[in-house]
Every structure is written in structure tokens, then in C-alpha cells.
Amino acid sequence: MAQGYFEQLFSANASVHEPVLDLISQCVSMDDNIMLTTPITKEELSQALFQMQPDISPGPNGFNPTFYQRFWHVCGDDIV
Secondary structure: OHHHHHHHHHOOOHHHHHHHHOOOOOOOOHHHHHHHHOOOOHHHHHHHHHOOOOOOOOOOOOOOHHHHHHOHHHHHHHHO
């Protein structure tokens, strides 16, 4: 009985959300959506990387931007 209660509580039910979602106006235009969903280019990634502060906190892999900025010519293609 408890399992059934929580399964119902935490399962998705689209019909419950539809009335609320219908009240939200669209914020992203079709052109913006196309731009946001296009694949990232190596140039865009490189530009973003080199705009970062070099010695900020490391990411989940333990490397900070300094590593990637210094060795971009070696590992850039593999990252992209």
C-alpha cells in the first residue's frame, strides 16, 4: 500500500500539468530555439574557454581552465 502511494505520488501525470503549462507564455522564439539547439563549434568552445579566469576552481575531473587553455592545441579536438 505504501509503495503504491509513493509510486503514484512521484510518477508523471501529464494531464495534471497541462492546465498550468497552457498558462505559461512562450519565451523562446523558434529562431532562438534553433540557435540554442545547434551543435557547439570548436571555435565557440575555444572562445568560451579562453574567456574564463585561468585559475578558478577545478571542474569535476580535477582540471581548471589553465590546463585546457595551455594544452588546447593538444586536447581541443578530443574535447569537441
